Amino acid sequence: MSFRNFRSGTLYFFWPAISLSVILILISIIGILCSVTMQRFISDAFIKVIIVVGLYIFIGNSGIISFGHASFMTIAAYMSAWLTMPVAFKKLILPLLWPFFLNLQMNHYIGLIIAAIIASIFAFVVGIPLMRLSGLAASIATFALLSIVYTIYGNWDSKTYGQGTLVGLDIYVNLSLTLLIAIGAIIFAFIYQESRWGVALRASREDEVAAKACGISIVSQRIIAFVLSAFIVSIGGVLRGHFLGTLWINDYYLDLTFLSIAMLVVGGIHSLAGAVLGPLIISSLLELLRLLEVGMTFGSFSFRAPSGLRETGVAFVMLLILIFRPSGIMGGNEISWPFKSRS
Amino acid sequence: MSILFQYILDAISVGSLYALAALGIGLIFGIMRLINFAHGEFIMVGGYSLLMLSSLWSPFMIIGSCFIVIILAIFAEKFAFKPIRTADPATMLVTSVALSFFIQNLFVMIVGARPKGINIFPRLMKHVSFAEYRIPGLHIVTIAVTCILLIILAFFLKRTNFGIQMRAAAEDFETARYLGVRANLVISVSFALSGLLAAIVAILSVAQTGTLSPRMGVQLVIIAFISTIIGGMGSLSGAVLGGFFVGILIVTLQVVLPEEIRAFWKAFVFGIIILVLLMRPQGLFRIGAKEERV
Numbered sequence: 001m002s003f004r005n006f007r008s009g010t011l012y013f014f015w016p017a018i019s020l021s022v023i024l025i026l027i028s029i030i031g032i033l034c035s036v037t038m039q040r041f042i043s044d045a046f047i048k049v050i051i052v053v054g055l056y057i058f059i060g061n062s063g064i065i066s067f068g069h070a071s072f073m074t075i076a077a078y079m080s081a082w083l084t085m086p087v088a089f090k091k092l093i094l095p096l097l098w099p100f101f102l103n104l105q106m107n108h109y110i111g112l113i114i115a116a117i118i119a120s121i122f123a124f125v126v127g128i129p130l131m132r133l134s135g136l137a138a139s140i141a142t143f144a145l146l147s148i149v150y151t152i153y154g155n156w157d158s159k160t161y162g163q164g165t166l167v168g169l170d171i172y173v174n175l176s177l178t179l180l181i182a183i184g185a186i187i188f189a190f191i192y193q194e195s196r197w198g199v200a201l202r203a204s205r206e207d208e209v210a211a212k213a214c215g216i217s218i219v220s221q222r223i224i225a226f227v228l229s230a231f232i233v234s235i236g237g238v239l240r241g242h243f244l245g246t247l248w249i250n251d252y253y254l255d256l257t258f259l260s261i262a263m264l265v266v267g268g269i270h271s272l273a274g275a276v277l278g279p280l281i282i283s284s285l286l287e288l289l290r291l292l293e294v295g296m297t298f299g300s301f302s303f304r305a306p307s308g309l310r311e312t313g314v315a316f317v318m319l320l321i322l323i324f325r326p327s328g329i330m331g332g333n334e335i336s337w338p339f340k341s342r343s
Numbered sequence: 344m345s346i347l348f349q350y351i352l353d354a355i356s357v358g359s360l361y362a363l364a365a366l367g368i369g370l371i372f373g374i375m376r377l378i379n380f381a382h383g384e385f386i387m388v389g390g391y392s393l394l395m396l397s398s399l400w401s402p403f404m405i406i407g408s409c410f411i412v413i414i415l416a417i418f419a420e421k422f423a424f425k426p427i428r429t430a431d432p433a434t435m436l437v438t439s440v441a442l443s444f445f446i447q448n449l450f451v452m453i454v455g456a457r458p459k460g461i462n463i464f465p466r467l468m469k470h471v472s473f474a475e476y477r478i479p480g481l482h483i484v485t486i487a488v489t490c491i492l493l494i495i496l497a498f499f500l501k502r503t504n505f506g507i508q509m510r511a512a513a514e515d516f517e518t519a520r521y522l523g524v525r526a527n528l529v530i531s532v533s534f535a536l537s538g539l540l541a542a543i544v545a546i547l548s549v550a551q552t553g554t555l556s557p558r559m560g561v562q563l564v565i566i567a568f569i570s571t572i573i574g575g576m577g578s579l580s581g582a583v584l585g586g587f588f589v590g591i592l593i594v595t596l597q598v599v600l601p602e603e604i605r606a607f608w609k610a611f612v613f614g615i616i617i618l619v620l621l622m623r624p625q626g627l628f629r630i631g632a633k634e635e636r637v
Contacts, residue, residue: 059433063431065432130621132621133621136378136572140568140573140620141621143569144616148617152607155607254561258444261437262440269433306452308449308452308456309452311448312445312451312452314444315444315445316445318437318444322438323427326427327434
C-alpha cells in the first residue's frame, strides 16, 4: 500500500487521526475524574463513535447510503452471545441452540473478534451482488438486507429468543476498552482513507465514469470498503450487547440505523472528523435532554419535561444543523495541523 | 374459485393503497430527487386530524383533514426542504428522516405513544353481496377512489398547462427552468398534491385498520419508498405500478407460503425486491436506462 502526502513527517501525516484520539482521551479523563455514571455515559458514546466511524468507511468514501449495517451488528452481537455466554445459562435459556455452541464458552475478546469476522464474511458474500448497484437502488437493496436479517432473527425463537429480550450476556465493556477500540477504529479508518483503495473509492464517488476510465474497478473497491466497514461496525454491535448485558432485536433495527446515519450526516459525511464528532455531539445532546426528562430541582422549584422531549429535541436540533450547514458540522474537513506547515 | 377471487380483490385493494402512497413520494422524488420520509408523518397527521374533526359531518371531516395535511406539506417544504434544495441526496434524505422523527415524537409528546381506536365510516365495514361473493365494502371504495384519483391526476398531468410544466420539471429540472417553468411554484404544488394523496391514504388506511398511532406512517412509507424505486425512479406511472406490484407480492406471499415459514414472509418479500433490483437496477417499468450522459 502506498500513501499519498507521506512527505512531511509521520506526526503531520497522522495528525487528523491523532487529534481525534487525543479528544477521546481527554473526554475519558474527564469521565474518570467525574463519576461512574459519567463513565458509563462516555462508554456508550464511544460505542456510537465506533459504529459511526465504521459506517463512515463505507458511506463517506463511496457516497452510497447504506441502511444495511445494522444487520451486521445483529449477526455479530448474537454470534458473540452464542459464543461467550456461560454454558449452564445457555442450556437454560436457549436449549435448542446447536450443540456446538451449547457446549462452548469462549474468552470474550476472542468471541468479539470471531463474531466480527463472521459478520464481515457475511458482508463479503452479500456485497458481491449488492455492490453492483449504485445510488438509491443500492440503498434500497441494503435496506432490504436489513429487513431480511431482522425478520429472520426476530422470528427465530429457538436460537435468538425471537421478539423477546435475550439476557445473561457478560457485561465486560468498560470505558478503557471502548476508548481503546474507538481509537483503533479511528486509526484504521484513517489508514484506509489515505490508502490507494480509499482514494480510488472516493474518486468513484465523485465521478463514476471518470473513475472507470482511470481503470478503477468500482465494484471491487466498494466491496473492500463494505467488508472493512462491516468489520468495525459489527465490533460496535457486539460491544453494545455486552455493555447492556441484554440483546433485543428491535434495538438493532430502524432506530439504530437512522440514528447512526443521522449522527454521521450531522458531523459531516465526507470526513473522519465528522464521523467522530457527530456521535459525540448528538450523544451529549441526548443525555442533556434525558436529564431534563428525568426532572430537575432548583431549590424549592422542581421541573420535569414531558416524555418524548428527548427525541423531539434531538430531531429538531438535527434539522437546524442540516438546514444551516447542509454539509455537516465539519463540512468535509479534517482537523488540520495547527502549526505553520513545514513544507 | 370464490377464495381466489377474494385474494385477487385483497391484493388489488392493498396494492392501490401502496400505489397512492408511492405516488405521493414519486411526485416529489421526480422533481427534487428527494425521498420524503416525512410522507409517513403526513399520513399520520391526516389520521389524527380525522379524529380531531370526527364530530363534523363526514364530507367536511374529509375535506378538513385533506386541508390540514396540504398545509403541513407546504410548510414542511418551505421550512425544511427549501434551504437544502441543492444539497446532495444523502443530506436531503437525512433531513426528511429528521423531520419525520420530529413530527412523530412531537405527537408522542402531545397525544402519547399508545395506539388509539377510531371507527370512522362504520357503514363501509359491511359486506356487499355480489352474485355468490361477499365483498367488503371498503375494498370497493379503496379501489374506486384510487381509480378516480389516478384518472384525475393523469388528466391534470397530461392535459393542463400546469401538469405539463410539472412533468417537464420531473424530466429535467434545470432545462425546464431555462424554458420558463417557475421552480418554486412547481415544487409547492407538487408538495400540495403529495399532501392530498397522503390525506387520502390516511382516510383509507384508518378505515381499514381502525387504529391510530404516532408511528403508523413508518411501515407505509417504507413500502411506498421501495415501490417508487422498484417501479422506476422518477417515473410516476412506474411508482403506481410499483405500488401495485409490491401490494400483490405481499398478499400472494402471505397466502402461498406454507404455515411453518409464514412468519418469515417479510424476508421473502425483501429477497424478491433485491432480485428485482439486481436484474433491473433502473426499475421494473422504466423503458431505457436513465444514466446521465457524459
